[in-house]
Amino acid sequence: MFSRSRQSLPLIYSAASKRLLKRSPCVGSAIGSIRHHGGPSVSTNAPTVTVHFLQPDGETVKSVPARVGESLLQTAHRNDIDLEGACEGVCACSTCHLILPQDVYDNQEEPSEDEEDMLDMAYGLTDTSRLGCQIMVSEEMDGIQFEMPKATRNFYVDGHVPKPH
């Protein structure tokens, strides 16, 4: 039996979380402490641009101020946009999936292998899908519209059903 004494042992992360920690500087340990909407901590007086979120109904558009340097997931959460971030921005859940306009998609750095792997599980995947927690707001994004995956009413009947379990 392992005793419950305190020993100092090296922390084991998956390669995924290690790399992500590098990517999102303010994301602390992937284990333990409570963090919300992980991502870079961007000062409240950072320059802002206006971005639009096309809602899952495919009609409503919500326009919100985005701080340059934060992730689109952070923008969404600061502005009460209904985008989930179940893993708190560490590329482990795909609930922050957004669809980018082609040119914005093309201007991004290539998604990492981990992001690609998570996108494979995303509901309503398209060719220009990305994870909102991995896309950082830049000045060029002023006026850009990001699309949230469409809600299908009977999604489990006629939609994509991931079957990993």
Place this chain on the structure above:
Amino acid sequence: MISASFFGRYAAVRSVAIITARTSGFITSGRQIVCPPKRIQSFHSRCHSTTASTTSNANGDAKPCSVAIVGTGPSGCYTAKYLLNAFDKKSTTNSSGIHIDMLERLPTPYGLVRYGVAPDHPEVKNVENDFAQLFVDSNRIQFWGNVAVGSDAVVSLEELRELYDVVVLAYGCASDRKLGLPGETSLLGIVSAREFVAWYNGHPYFDHIGYEVANALGNDNNDNPKHVVIIGQGNVALDCARVLAKGAQGLKDTDIASRSLPIIGEDGVANVTVVGRRGHIQGAFTIKELRELTKLQAEGHGAKFVVLEEELDLGETPASKQELEQKGSRPKVRINKLLRDAAAASSNHDDTTTMDTKQVQLRFLLSPKEFQPSDADPSAVGAVVCERTQLEGEPGKQRAVGTGQLETFPANLVLVSIGYKGTPLPGLEQWFDAQRGVVQNRGGKVDEATAALGGLYVSGWLKRGPSGIIGTNIMDAKDTVVNIMKDLDASNSDDSKSDAREKLLELLQQRGVHVVSWSDFQKIDAKETSASYKRTDQQPREKIVELDEMLEAAGVASR
């Protein structure tokens, strides 16, 4: 966010209950802890007050509502979250309110996030922080732990439906699909992956599984390398394979229960073979979990990942190739490539693969036919005989058909991982699809049930079957919430069962049930995360695995 002043402003409230699943197995193996009435009174005070409940709605706006949600896994929590959202949207101009009581069989919330998700996937469990936010405002929403719905000694489904305006069943799956092979239930050493996972994750009802696993992996008094055969190829199977391959060494700093480490061994298990009936393009696993297996060796866990090129070739029928070209096939295409690369890598190193090398094999097109008893102990399993299959049929509908060719895999332990399965609570049988293990519903509404008593709804694995990731429960919960809201709007009764919470408390009090409140759970959480209780500093927590100890830590019962 729900402001603390919400109830100052909005007096009228309807109550809603969400329930989680129980199986006969769980109820019998789990002790139902009862307590003297004074314990219950203290639950009342620990939970803050329930004074906000009134029935009248002066403005005639949206109706108040009481809701019980059975189960506090992702589906119960997301249902609660979106119900609150839906009421908030309506409540800006009126004085309606909602009371949600979340009833959970265990003293701890979060369902399979706590007791299913692999210990080496801590990032996935970050969602617990989001769910915890729900319980901050104890007026609108309350956690009722250690309340197993469906047991006469606690509260029955019918009683809940009498008490609450709306009952949402979100109790998940407490059973499994069976292969139906002789020996499956009688030979020792054959365990369902569901039970194995619950055991290593520290679920209080599964301590006994440790004895069977220990027996299978350790007690033949020799150092022969051990063999585990895992039947089924979903992510649960891959999680089990990875945990067994990593062993204690690779898992010390996770929240895996300490009770399991000596049993899976310092270096883990030497030979893990994961077999599936169909080909690699039909596998139910996703790429993240597959990639982790391919990296076990590179990341220092010493286990070689083996895939056989010839099996990939066999699986690449013309129909499979078409499947790879269909719309939406991107995940399959990427899995195919990863497996092809892995097969090439494993054949390059064939000379180094001996029985001494720890390995995880992923084997396709093999259907289990028979369990053979061990020579040493005829009451225990010794091998699994599989039949080679071939794929037949149209793209997307290919079936694995036996070829008559047999292969025997030695096995000290067999994990059957062919799917979780839901079971009905007493009183739910008539609306239950026993074949699929789900409650019959339309958009989450249990149609037939709704007429007589209050509304009955379902969410999560119990609604759609055991598939999908945590995120899948979001859309699923929204679907159920839309229909609850629609029904509430359409109902012309103005009467809300606004005293549901008090009445439930009274009932549980009479029956001597020790209810674990949110703040009681905080005490369990504090103990589990305290430095003195953890085995290493890096561990996020060490779970308390005994029910009595949990209740003691919660302060609701003493030994």
